[in-house]
Amino acid sequence: MWSRTQQRLIVLGWVSAAGLLAQEAPLPGGSVSINLSKDSPVTLVTMNSGQSSVTARGAAIVLNLHMDFTLRNDGSNRIHGVMLRVVSQEATPGGKGSVTYPSLNVGPGEVFPVRIDMQLVRPTQVAAGPLAQVDLDGVLYQDLSFYGPDRLHSKRYLTACELEAQRDREYFKRVLAQSGREGLRQQILQSGARQRQTDAAPLNVRVVRSGPSVTSAGLPAEHSAKFALVQFPDAPVELVEGSAQIAGNEARAPHIDVVNRSGKAVKYLELGWVLSDPAGRQSVAAALPSPERDLYLAPGKRTSVLQETTLRLFSNSGQPANVQGLTGFINEVEFVDGKVWVPSRLNLDALGQMAPPSAEEQRLFNVYLKKNIDGLIEELKKF
């Protein structure tokens, strides 16, 4: 029979093999739940989450959820945007996610693919039941009508995206009409270059919720810095003044005073703010929205948009970069009647590289890359 040493070696080998197997294992069926209501204008046609897996990484469990599915437009109107809400109560520290498809053009009865790659990190073992739940937050149609529970304000977001898309398609059509194919080619190439410049911005920011934490001894004393404000003559809201508290690579508690210059009451507005370092390098624009519930800005009235949040500025190499300057501009306005205002192309020119190209510009540039100038012209003719 086996000696005592042999028995020990066998047990050790079995345990090691089990440990290695536990490093990467497929997730059981039912890990992802997709909930579409009975009256949903989109229905699930196919779904595949077979590549999902669970991995042990040190003391943590990493859940990789890969979801590919196909949705069909069962309504009678063309869909121009969809937002899906992704929730994982088990693994999310008070958070949730969304996956949005703007710039769609899906006719009745047509299908469109959806892909969600998601990763959950948690310190404990996997609990029973769905790890992630996907449901529909909103669908925007060609005529700007909307369907959905709108828990993530998808109506406003998709409407703004659609208005930007209409604006940019009109711009490129005008360029084509005025400057021909070569003029369009130049414009779309400039758009692609601007896209890449934005993506490769030398500075990036991180958001920390709820104000400052314990300051390290290396940070200089906090001081107030004023915003440099970019005004758009045709904007319904004028920026008056603003400031934020700055210390080292942090800017916190921004507030900007605004006046409603339009004839309609405003219920939501979103400002953009850009941080720059002593070398003049700029970060991507961060959004500074008004509170979701409290704002009602009547015509001619003034209010402060403020948030108790902190932005940290870093270089692309991950090193903290000192905040030197603040720039603010108006990015989006929603009136009480549900209408939305977005900056014009002229306004965007004033912002330069502070504002990235729209989702539609990104899509059209991708069409140009794949189908050249003729493909782009054909695409513009569809709208």
Next chain:
Amino acid sequence: MKHPNQEALALYAGSDLGFFARWRVERHLAKCDVCVDEVASFEAMREIVTDLAEIPEVPWNRLAAEMKANIRLGLAAGECVRKETPLRERPVFTGIRAAVAVASIVTLAVTGLVMEPHARVGEKAESRTVLQGIQNGIEVEGSGRAFRLLNTGATDVTVSVGVQSVGARYVDPKTGQVTVNKVYVE
């Protein structure tokens, strides 16, 4: 022939063996003169020891009382000559022991400082929920948990930052659609 051991013969001589052992010894003695002589010598010895019991009785109790009194007297004399030293004045570590203890504490403190991750200038304590872009996606992270949406395979990714959200916009290489991922914190 195997003889019983000396202990068994001695016990036999004193009639202290059990029934079965006694029977075995008697069977052996019936055919072994050597052991018979041995038992006889043990019995003679037993008679001598019995005579010792006739020695006049020793006053054990009186001797014990005297010994106890002497011990108490010695202890009392010791207390009188002992130099009293308060406990708090007695050093716990003296000489080389103190040096070793101090060196150990210094080593522990230096090791702790060296092994602690250096706080970068301009960074603050990471004890709360953070929204940020990561190498191939975006995440909301805190307390050892993270929720990430990935933009696998995308080349040009535009990251947007809000007060309660961070987003990544890209053209999905698989579907060809513009996709906007966002993670939120409440």
